[in-house]
Amino acid sequence: MRVLVLGANGFVGSAIVAALIRAGIEVRGVVRDPAKLSRRFPDIDTFKADLLAPSARDAGFWQPALDGIDAVVNAAGVLRSRRERDTWAVHVDAPDALYAGCMRQGVKRIIQISAIGVEEATTVYARSKRTGDDKLMARDLDWTILRPVIVIGHGSYGGTSMLRAIAAFPWVTPVIADGGNALEFIHTDDLAAAIVGLLSTGAGGRQVLEPASPERLTLLEAVHAYRRWLGRPQGPVVRVPDWSVTALARLGDLVKLDPITTTAVTQFRARLTGDAEEFEAATGVRARGLHAVLADRPAESQDLWHARLYLVRPVIRLTLAVLWLVSGLLGLFAEPARYIAILAPITESQSFATALAVSTSLLDLAIAAALLFGWQLKAIANVQLFIVLGYTVALSLLSPGLWGDLFGSLLKNLPIIALILVHRILEEER
Numbered sequence: 032m033r034v035l036v037l038g039a040n041g042f043v044g045s046a047i048v049a050a051l052i053r054a055g056i057e058v059r060g061v062v063r064d065p066a067k068l069s070r071r072f073p074d075i076d077t078f079k080a081d082l083l084a085p086s087a088r089d090a091g092f093w094q095p096a097l098d099g100i101d102a103v104v105n106a107a108g109v110l111r112s113r114r115e116r117d118t119w120a121v122h123v124d125a126p127d128a129l130y131a132g133c134m135r136q137g138v139k140r141i142i143q144i145s146a147i148g149v150e151e152a153t154t155v156y157a158r159s160k161r162t163g164d165d166k167l168m169a170r171d172l173d174w175t176i177l178r179p180v181i182v183i184g185h186g187s188y189g190g191t192s193m194l195r196a197i198a199a200f201p202w203v204t205p206v207i208a209d210g211g212n213a214l215e216f217i218h219t220d221d222l223a224a225a226i227v228g229l230l231s232t233g234a235g236g237r238q239v240l241e242p243a244s245p246e247r248l249t250l251l252e253a254v255h256a257y258r259r260w261l262g263r264p265q266g267p268v269v270r271v272p273d274w275s276v277t278a279l280a281r282l283g284d285l286v287k288l289d290p291i292t293t294t295a296v297t298q299f300r301a302r303l304t305g306d307a308e309e310f311e312a313a314t315g316v317r318a319r320g321l322h323a324v325l326a327d328r329p330a331e332s333q334d335l336w337h338a339r340l341y342l343v344r345p346v347i348r349l350t351l352a353v354l355w356l357v358s359g360l361l362g363l364f365a366e367p368a369r370y371i372a373i374l375a376p377i378t379e380s381q382s383f384a385t386a387l388a389v390s391t392s393l394l395d396l397a398i399a400a401a402l403l404f405g406w407q408l409k410a411i412a413n414v415q416l417f418i419v420l421g422y423t424v425a426l427s428l429l430s431p432g433l434w435g436d437l438f439g440s441l442l443k444n445l446p447i448i449a450l451i452l453v454h455r456i457l458e459e460e461r
Contacts, residue, residue, distance in 0.1 A: 033057040034230060035078075035100045035138075037129070038107030040068045042188035043144060043219060047106055048072055050223030056230070061096060061107075082107060082125040083117050093132035102140035102230050103133060108160070110189065111284075111294045115155050122159035127166045134170065140233075141174040142226055143167055147241060148301030149178065154294045157301070164239070175235040177222070179242040180305045183324060184219040188460070190295060192341050198257035199338035203266040207299075208273050210251030215243040215304045216321045225314035235313045243305030246320025253321060260325040261335050287405025288345050344457045351415065351454060352402035354447070355395045362392030373430050394418065412455035419448055 034051055038044040039060030049072075051058050058075040062068045065077035078096040086092045097103075109121045130141060149160040167174050183191050197205055222242050229235045248256070251268065258265060276296055283291035311317050319327070365388070398418070401411045423444045426433055433440040 032101045032230065033059065033099055035059045035061060035096060035103045037061045037082075037103065037105040037126070038144075039075075039077075040064070040071070041106055041108070042184065042186075043182055043222065044106035045071065046184060046219035046223045047104055047226055048075065050220070050227050051230075054227045054231070056227070059096065059100065080125075082121045087125040088120070088128045090128045090131035090135060093129045094136065096129075097132055097136040097138055100136070100138050102142070103129065103138060104226060104230075105129070105141070105143045108144065108146070110156055110298075111289065111292050118155050119159045119162075122156075122163040123166065126163055130167060130170055130172065133172065139173040140230065141167060141172050142229060142235075143174065143176045145176050145178045146298070147178045147180050147243075147303060147305055148298060152298055152301040154297050156294050156298065168237075168239075173233075173236050175229055175237070176239045177226075177242055178239065178305070179217050179222055180215040180244075180303055181217070182219060182222060183216050183321070185328065187337070189289070190299070192337070193291070193295075194253065195257055195261070195334070195338040196341040198254050199261055199263060199335065200266075200342065203269045204251075204254055204258060205269045205271050206251050206254055207271055207276050209270060210249055210254070210268065212250040212299070213304050214248050214250060214253050215246065215307070216248075216253075216324070217242045217244055217305075217318045218324050221316055221318040225310070225316040225318075228314050228316060234315075238313060240310050240313055241305030242310045242314075242318065243307045244318035244320040244323075245307040246322065247304060248321060256321055256325060260330045261338060262330065286349070286403050289405075291345075340457060347450060347454045347457065348402055348405075348408070351450065352399050355399035355402065355415075359392045359395030359399060362388055362395060373426070376429050408458040409455065412451055412458060415451045416448065416455070419444055419451065423448075 034056055036044055036048055036051070036058055039048050039058070040062045044060075048058050048060060052072070052075070058072070059078055060068050060072065060075055061078045061080050063079070063081050065079045068075070068077055080087055080092075080096065105126050107121055107126070109118055112118050112121075126143070133139070133141065143164065145160050145164050146157070149157040149164070151157075164176050167176065181191065181194075187195055221244075225242060255265060277293070280291055280293045280296040282288065283295075284293055289295075307318065395418075398411060398415060401407065423441060426441055434442060436442075
């Protein structure tokens with residue numbers, strides 16, 4: 032059997048690819064960056080596709096990808112994108128074109144990963160996921176739609192990373208409202224094993240399943256479980272009111288503090304429980320609950336580091352934004368005599384010195400804006416490194432005495448460079 036996996040490099044998609052390989056099934060992964068996928072899975076075939084591109088909305092585009100394929104697993108998804116039409120492209124337009132191509136090529140078996148609660152929530156994410164499901168169900172194909180509950184793994188991503196981060200919060204244990212939200216979990220390995228089973232047996236045809244474990248917990252119970260797993264003492268519970276979470280989510284929308292967004296919060300408030308019995312009956316997989324999953328693999332150093340750094344990550348970005356913002360404003364409104372004196376070794380022209388000071392200040396403000404609004408953060412981190420190193424070298428040559436300044440004018444650049452490097456590392460998740 033040869034299976035085409037859409038979104039093969041994602042949190043869920045990569046687990047599915049690994050499970051298919053273990054089962055001896057050939058895989059062709061559809062991703063934007065085939066080289067990156069090939070480095071992770073060197074023995075699989077790849078197909079390059081950008082689901083946002085107009086070409087991906089054409090059934091003919093998918094013909095080479097479907098050549099020799101027996102089944103398709105669609106694990107592509109985006110919780111929130113900058114443009115609403117991008118979400119629809121990923122969840123509806125590109126998959127629908129792929130399924131049209133499947134009908135042309137005679138590929139009947141389709142498994143689509145949707146999400147729990149999409150039939151109730153009103154976010155763009157939920158509506159597009161629901162529409163994508165409806166379009167697939169309307170086709171004469173042997174489809175199975177999986178709407179899993181909270182998906183956890185050996186690592187974490189998005190909302191599950193946030194759950195771990197809350198559990199690692201120092202001194203106190205924060206929860207939303209009373210922490211009574213009902214939650215169910217499923218591990219990526221169990222979900223992937225179920226998909227392998229569905230493909231191998233042909234079960235689950237034209238069914239909508241809700242993969243879940245039988246264990247149901249409240250949010251507070253889940254946070255406590257993760258906190259014990261991380262080896263943290265149980266601190267006093269702090270109940271964060273709903274209105275403040277909503278306000279923080281709106282701020283997250285504005286400055287791209289994923290996954291703290293209105294979409295994520297709205298989806299969290301929707302139903303997060305599935306149908307474990309129907310899922311097990313269709314797949315033969317009895318999913319492990321959160322306690323069993325955590326017991327199977329004790330937490331290690333990297334788990335605690337990741338949980339803590341996940342909370343620090345937005346703080347670092349916003350701190351750097353404030354640094355560049357204040358630096359730019361100070362440069363714009365500083366007395367000309369201050370920067371003229373520094374530039375004296377290379378020019379005596381006041382107009383040139385002023386123009387240079389204004390241009391560098393505007394550059395600082397542009398970097399601050401990019402950081403605040405989460406624009407191209409990895410690239411902006413590289414720009415920051417280049418600029419700070421440039422400032423440091425230039426000022427060292429123009430005014431070496433700044434290294435001995437009482438307030439550490441240039442010396443402070445060293446920890447700033449280190450902070451930018453940490454920021455650069457944290458902004459690359461996969």
